[in-house]
Structures are given as C-alpha cells and as structure tokens.
Amino acid sequence: MTDYYRPIAQVDAARPENAHRLVGAWGWFTEVEVLSRSQPPRIMAAADVDSVHLRPLMEPRVPIAGISMDRPRVMGIINVTPDSFSDGGKHSSIEAAVAGSLNMKDADILDVGGESTRPGASFVSEDEEIARTVPVIKALRTAGITTPISIDTRKAAVAACALDAGANLVNDVSGFTFDPALALLCADRSAPVCVMHAQGDPATMQQDPRYDDVLLDVFDFLKHQIDMLIAKGIPKERILADPGIGFGKTLEHNLRLLSRLSLFHGLGVPLLLGASRKKFIGTISKTNAAHDRMPGSLAVALAALKHGTQIVRVHDVPETAQAIALWRAAMAGCAHG
Structure with a gap:
C-alpha cells in the first residue's frame, strides 16, 4: 500500500514553534493529510511523518532559469x-x-x-x-x-x-x-x-x-x-x-x-x-x-x-x-x- 503525504499548508502570521517551513518559502505546516488508494484520508502530525516523506515537503527549491523560488x-x-x-x-x-x-x-x-x-x-x-x-x-x-x-x-x-x-x-x-x-x-x-x-x-x-x-x-x-x-x-x-x-x-x-x-x-x-x-x-x-x-x-x-x-x-x-x-x-x- 502506497501512502501520499500532503502538507496542510498555512500562511498565518502566527506560526507555532513546531511548524515546518513549506519548501523553504512563505508557507508552513504542522500536519499532513495522508492519502491512499485503499484507505480513507487521515490527518497526521508532521512530527510523526518519516523523514523520507517529510524532506521533500521542507527542502527549499533552488532557482530555475535564474528565478528564485522563495x-x-x-x-x-x-x-x-x-x-x-x-x-x-x-x-x-x-x-x-x-x-x-x-x-x-x-x-x-x-x-x-x-x-x-x-x-x-x-x-x-x-x-x-x-x-x-x-x-x-x-x-x-x-x-x-x-x-x-x-x-x-x-x-x-x-x-x-x-x-x-x-x-x-x-x-x-x-x-x-x-x-x-x-x-x-x-x-x-x-x-x-x-x-x-x-x-x-x-x-x-x-x-x-x-x-x-x-x-x-x-x-x-x-x-x-x-x-x-x-x-x-x-x-x-x-x-x-x-x-x-x-x-x-x-x-x-x-x-x-x-x-x-x-x-x-x-x-x-x-x-x-x-x-x-x-x-x-x-x-x-x-x-x-x-x-x-x-x-x-x-x-x-x-x-x-x-x-x-x-x-x-x-x-x-x-x-x-x-x-x-x-x-x-x-x-x-x-x-x-
């Protein structure tokens, strides 16, 4: 069974200390929605997500064609x-x-x-x-x-x-x-x-x-x-x-x-x-x-x-x-x- 992890993005000015910055840019998240083809969606604390799945949601994106993504x-x-x-x-x-x-x-x-x-x-x-x-x-x-x-x-x-x-x-x-x-x-x-x-x-x-x-x-x-x-x-x-x-x-x-x-x-x-x-x-x-x-x-x-x-x-x-x-x-x- 393959799970898909969707960060529940926030842009509120008040950001909790445990929040993860979304792809190194303007958003943040503390929870993810876990999606599957065989199970109903469920909400999980970002802190409980395996680092393999969490990393791509957090890593800053590098500039493309000279354009920064921040x-x-x-x-x-x-x-x-x-x-x-x-x-x-x-x-x-x-x-x-x-x-x-x-x-x-x-x-x-x-x-x-x-x-x-x-x-x-x-x-x-x-x-x-x-x-x-x-x-x-x-x-x-x-x-x-x-x-x-x-x-x-x-x-x-x-x-x-x-x-x-x-x-x-x-x-x-x-x-x-x-x-x-x-x-x-x-x-x-x-x-x-x-x-x-x-x-x-x-x-x-x-x-x-x-x-x-x-x-x-x-x-x-x-x-x-x-x-x-x-x-x-x-x-x-x-x-x-x-x-x-x-x-x-x-x-x-x-x-x-x-x-x-x-x-x-x-x-x-x-x-x-x-x-x-x-x-x-x-x-x-x-x-x-x-x-x-x-x-x-x-x-x-x-x-x-x-x-x-x-x-x-x-x-x-x-x-x-x-x-x-x-x-x-x-x-x-x-x-x-």
Missing part, C-alpha cells in the same frame, strides 16, 4: 497563435507580441507559444510553429527584454530553434510524452523544463476524461515523468511540475486538484499552475467570455499561493502581480520589497 512568481502568457481560446490573434504579429511583453513588465518569466492547446485545437506543424515563435523570441531579445523566456511546445525541433533564439526554459504540455527527442534535447542544452499532466491531446482531451483518483493519478504520472527526465540527464533541480488544470479534466477533477495542490510538493520540485481564464472559472462564475474571467483567475491564483505553488501562469500580469503583492502584505502584516 516568493510567488508570475509567468505571463504570450500566445502567438490565431486560435488560442482566450487571446487568439492578440499577439499574432511580432510588433503586437513585443508590445504585449512590454506591458507584462511585472512578469518573472514570459511563456511564448505557437500552437493552441485549447480543447479541440488542431495540430500545428513544426515549421509553422517555428515561424510563429522564433521571430518573436528574437524580437523580444532585440528589444532589450531580459526576462527569462519559456517556449511552450511539445516538439524538439521547435524547442531547439527557440533556445537558439534566446529562450531559457521548455514548457511541454504533453509532459514529455509527445516527442521522445525533446527530453534528450533539453538534457543536451542544459535547459530547465516544465512537465505538465494532460490526458489525451488537445483535439480529444475533453471527450469524457476519466480517472481512478484524479489527484493520485496525476501525482503518479508526474513522478514517473520526473524520474524519466532525470534518467535522460535532466537534473531534478532543473524541473518544474504542473498538474495541468483543464487538460483532460472535468470541473470536478479541476476542483479536486486545486483543493489539494500542496500534495504535489511531494514531487520535490517547484510547482507551476496554469488556470488563467479557463472554462471552469467561467462555469462557476457564469461568465461566458474568456476575457471576463480575470477576477476568477485572480482568486484561483491566490488560492494556489496558499498551497505554496511557486509560479502562476496568467494572461493578466499587472493585475495578478498587484493581487499577489497585496495578498502577501495582508497575510504577513507588513509590506514586502
């Missing part, structure tokens, strides 16, 4: 696609993409993608994806933008060209299951990576997704893929994990993942959450248009930070950065620099 970070979305679900066409020209990036001055990292991963999206060829993304990355660097850049792709050829153009990190929504050459490329280039969970591909992923236990199934997938990436030569210190909200998941699946996000600290790597403007936010808030889901997206981002999630991937960067600054000040009782 405070919440914002990843700004730059989709250079005509058909993304929320901002398709908004950054389809080089000039628009650069202007959009300049408006994301509060972003800690920019995520450039040339293939829509909305439900039902069609496949984009390598050549087309390269033609969309590489000129934009080059233009961002030419414009003097020094913010780390992530290339959002499933394909090794696209990643190679993007890294050559000035990208720093590879963000694969397929969790490195689509192109076997991608992991080896990232290992060879010493590129940090983000491994995400998705059930199915964008064209089919929302056609009746099913799980035995979505929380534990996603955890097991990510653990397996992290182990695979390490075996391919990518050190654990260069890996991020993303549970993949909305990628082959129903409303109920998404909410179960969000309510227990801190489980994924057990993977031993920093966590990234991309939930901005997604359909479940519109369903709950009764907002049809994706661009009207900013308030709900902020709420989900702040909820993720309460679980200790290090990076939130968002469309609305200035608003998210402001919300995070106020959330941190309100939780700590003092302003942060």
Whole structure:
C-alpha cells in the first residue's frame, strides 16, 4: 500500500514553534493529510511523518532559469497563435507580441507559444510553429527584454530553434510524452523544463476524461515523468511540475486538484499552475467570455499561493502581480520589497 503525504499548508502570521517551513518559502505546516488508494484520508502530525516523506515537503527549491523560488512568481502568457481560446490573434504579429511583453513588465518569466492547446485545437506543424515563435523570441531579445523566456511546445525541433533564439526554459504540455527527442534535447542544452499532466491531446482531451483518483493519478504520472527526465540527464533541480488544470479534466477533477495542490510538493520540485481564464472559472462564475474571467483567475491564483505553488501562469500580469503583492502584505502584516 502506497501512502501520499500532503502538507496542510498555512500562511498565518502566527506560526507555532513546531511548524515546518513549506519548501523553504512563505508557507508552513504542522500536519499532513495522508492519502491512499485503499484507505480513507487521515490527518497526521508532521512530527510523526518519516523523514523520507517529510524532506521533500521542507527542502527549499533552488532557482530555475535564474528565478528564485522563495516568493510567488508570475509567468505571463504570450500566445502567438490565431486560435488560442482566450487571446487568439492578440499577439499574432511580432510588433503586437513585443508590445504585449512590454506591458507584462511585472512578469518573472514570459511563456511564448505557437500552437493552441485549447480543447479541440488542431495540430500545428513544426515549421509553422517555428515561424510563429522564433521571430518573436528574437524580437523580444532585440528589444532589450531580459526576462527569462519559456517556449511552450511539445516538439524538439521547435524547442531547439527557440533556445537558439534566446529562450531559457521548455514548457511541454504533453509532459514529455509527445516527442521522445525533446527530453534528450533539453538534457543536451542544459535547459530547465516544465512537465505538465494532460490526458489525451488537445483535439480529444475533453471527450469524457476519466480517472481512478484524479489527484493520485496525476501525482503518479508526474513522478514517473520526473524520474524519466532525470534518467535522460535532466537534473531534478532543473524541473518544474504542473498538474495541468483543464487538460483532460472535468470541473470536478479541476476542483479536486486545486483543493489539494500542496500534495504535489511531494514531487520535490517547484510547482507551476496554469488556470488563467479557463472554462471552469467561467462555469462557476457564469461568465461566458474568456476575457471576463480575470477576477476568477485572480482568486484561483491566490488560492494556489496558499498551497505554496511557486509560479502562476496568467494572461493578466499587472493585475495578478498587484493581487499577489497585496495578498502577501495582508497575510504577513507588513509590506514586502
């Protein structure tokens, strides 16, 4: 029987002396929820947890792509696609993409993608994806933008060209299951990576997704893929994990993942959450248009930070950065620099 240990994260200003700092960052915990596929959940004092399981919940995460993980970070979305679900066409020209990036001055990292991963999206060829993304990355660097850049792709050829153009990190929504050459490329280039969970591909992923236990199934997938990436030569210190909200998941699946996000600290790597403007936010808030889901997206981002999630991937960067600054000040009782 395998148990899974989820730290019950706290951010209260009053911290007990026996509290453990959550991954060396802003949260802490004194108890864990023990989850199993065969037994009901139970609560256990953190002091009673074996050190093997406790260590990954406490160890500070090292910087990735030069970004420290000791405070919440914002990843700004730059989709250079005509058909993304929320901002398709908004950054389809080089000039628009650069202007959009300049408006994301509060972003800690920019995520450039040339293939829509909305439900039902069609496949984009390598050549087309390269033609969309590489000129934009080059233009961002030419414009003097020094913010780390992530290339959002499933394909090794696209990643190679993007890294050559000035990208720093590879963000694969397929969790490195689509192109076997991608992991080896990232290992060879010493590129940090983000491994995400998705059930199915964008064209089919929302056609009746099913799980035995979505929380534990996603955890097991990510653990397996992290182990695979390490075996391919990518050190654990260069890996991020993303549970993949909305990628082959129903409303109920998404909410179960969000309510227990801190489980994924057990993977031993920093966590990234991309939930901005997604359909479940519109369903709950009764907002049809994706661009009207900013308030709900902020709420989900702040909820993720309460679980200790290090990076939130968002469309609305200035608003998210402001919300995070106020959330941190309100939780700590003092302003942060």
